[in-house]
Amino acid sequence: MTGTVRVRFFARYAELVGRTESDLALALPATVGDVVRAVRTTVPGGGEIPERPLAAVNLRHARFDAPVRAGDEVALLPPVAGG
């Protein structure tokens, strides 16, 4: 079974891939790590994103092995620099 997740890119990562979001189809069940691997191999410029970036699923920080479901929003986050 496959599903679609929305991947969002920010700051330097958005510049690397030349876009701020991408809908990605992938085999389910999947993890954040699967999404990152798919981005790095299928999105132009995605290979420039680190192998293990910070990530969030549905507005919460998520580990690399966190599950991802169809319809989830997965964000790849450069090192945060707030404050």
Next chain:
Amino acid sequence: MSYLTKDPILVGPLLAAVSAPERGGTALFLGSVRSGAGEDVTGIEYSGYEDMVEAEFGRIVAEAGERWRGARVEVRHRLGLVPVGEASIAVAAAAPHRAAAFDACRYVIEEVKKRLPIWKKEFHADGTTVWVDPSGKPQAAPR
């Protein structure tokens, strides 16, 4: 209510929001854009994953309220280009006594540094820009 603003941060309303007769101690932290000795930073452009920033700020403020009962915290973070010398973040914390006010204020700014999905692009006097990476080396941004 939003924790984000594109305008200069006004601390008066933040202090008013945390003020109450039973809270006798108030701490205010301001983080401002800096250009250190030998640096030529003219400003920093802040961008964020805005929906998550709102959610994460809500969680951080709630955590502070649970850890320091009786404390009340308000926070604002600025987005967009902020010139040197102006505040990019303000945290106001009030509590019955000073220790909890200082501790809650410190907790919020430290968690912001670790968790808040906001990014900084430094603007330099020579026209170059650099993404700030607190975990490593700055990365040159495309012109």
